[in-house]
Amino acid sequence: MTGPRFTDLVASLPATVPFVGPETQERARGRPFRARLGANESLFGPSPRAVAAMQEAAREAWKYGDSTSHDLRAALAADLGVAPGNVMVGEGIDGLLGYLVRMLVAPGDPVVTSAGAYPTFNYHVAGFGGALHLVPFAGDHEDPDGLIARAREVGAKLVYLSNPNNPMGSWHPAARVQAMVEAVPEGTLMVLDEAYIEFAPTGTAPPIDPDDPRVIRLRTFSKAHGLAGARVGYAIGAAPLIAGFDKVRNHFGMCRISQAGALASLGDPAWLAEVGAQVAAARDRIGAIARANGLVALPSATNFVTVDCGGDGALARAVLAGLAERDVFVRMPGVAPLDRCIRISAGPEDQLDVLAEALPGALAAAR
């Protein structure tokens, strides 16, 4: 009896996963974290309206969700000033990235992203056999010019930019991003990941031109809306591209409860504004905690703050380990020189108190 007859491609894939979740770490540690500040979740929670809608929908969980997410797509389209045919709802940005890569990337096809940008995008590209080409960050920013130049050089199917950026928290103004769109080579699609856009200053997102075939934008209910666990993301793009998702996606893949929660959250902009204010205050607090420890907090347009530990990757990894020992869950960039930093999610006062208490010891131990 032989083992599974995987395809050659799948047999060649590593068993590594893009992220180890905090629950997995807690089981390995044998005790829970006191501060959950590593996954850029919204510790301020979902809108009470979203919670109420999900609690109501839980009773009707015996029904499959609407396979077209019609009402949610219609509401998003109205909000964005586009047609429903320009919007696709999926199982988080992660799910949509998987479908997008599958639609466009055949084995060997070139794809361009930044070294140190979103690992789950790379996971999907590798998973469909794409050839990843990595462009270094320019300082702590993704480098639009470098990305476009490489995309042109290799004839990329996709070129990825996150704005604001994860894991550094940096951002480019809308004009710079729009200039990148204008420069996208023929035959390349720009993937503009705007997961954190609600936290960014006005003028960070270029105006949406839904018929522009050069770019697809990805947004999510996981961050500002506080619905990471519900798994609702959406893509905005030209209708022929958006229609392509229907050829490959899991049509009945959306949780009905999540659809209801996202729709209700969309109807509560006041909650988003409140969360935005709390996140801004938390960023300031994290900055103050960093400074009190002699560290530099990088500017952030997201719901996290990336803190330069002032050394190399080994030092930052030791700080991260020291924080974990002190029951604080944070993450860090995976690639030098970004990995001199740790990345701390915004959270309420009591969570940041735990951080403030733990950081000096973690730093001392790391040094």
Add this chain to the structure above:
Amino acid sequence: MTGPRFTDLVASLPATVPFVGPETQERARGRPFRARLGANESLFGPSPRAVAAMQEAAREAWKYGDSTSHDLRAALAADLGVAPGNVMVGEGIDGLLGYLVRMLVAPGDPVVTSAGAYPTFNYHVAGFGGALHLVPFAGDHEDPDGLIARAREVGAKLVYLSNPNNPMGSWHPAARVQAMVEAVPEGTLMVLDEAYIEFAPTGTAPPIDPDDPRVIRLRTFSKAHGLAGARVGYAIGAAPLIAGFDKVRNHFGMCRISQAGALASLGDPAWLAEVGAQVAAARDRIGAIARANGLVALPSATNFVTVDCGGDGALARAVLAGLAERDVFVRMPGVAPLDRCIRISAGPEDQLDVLAEALPGALAAAR
């Protein structure tokens, strides 16, 4: 400016979808159905314990779900008498089928199933470029011998059997299914879809040998557990095969609320027994309604009854249309000669009253 540069495979795929959801039909009709009896959902609803767990989890929806579904997998494994490494949780059987096909089926690889069996399996096979080989039903049953013979002949990567069967409601006893497993050719994996197994007579499921590399079994919380909208399915198989899912799946794809609901439902076997009794009563009632209209209800080991309309596919399609006009949502098999039937989900008395009221008129109009 050109259109999207899809892969050759994706460009070749049709835009058709496996199923049109009832909400989509309602929007097209301009009015809701009065009886929702087409999607084999559990109209008896989820366990109250599952509802309570989901309502509680809704408050914590800001957290990503556990990417390994550890607790749910552990509980399933304990229930099934296997190791957690023999169980994979995914976004419904549909989601797991997509991952499974992706793991094993490269473009051109042969796959065997029954003509008229689950369309979403075929959708995934086509979506990854597999070559589908269809074996006719033997009467109203899938034909294990025919499936195995064809799998051997074409060197199939996968051979699919649902037991009990959808859309006919028929089933084979465990010994017959186990004999099929024993006959699986070297290099072929049998996909045993047991979505409806909880409704089947004792002795329908072969004992689980988790280390048998010849078969992967798929089960779900969508049917007996009444959690179709939550999207939780699971696969049971040999550890090397189950580990393969981690190379391709959307690791953070599971809804946290759904994980909680499924786990709670697993802890409420009394609810499952209650639903089973209600489904049995509803099957009897659907049989009586069919007989009262001069139709033959096929035996069923599922939560639906397939009713022979006594003519050809055109007649059954007309009956289905007549029922829809009368606000009753049902579905029907897609392939002759199975398509002489319509398929009616079990439901509570008031829903079946609507069916009883509508069927005579729908039949008269169809004739």
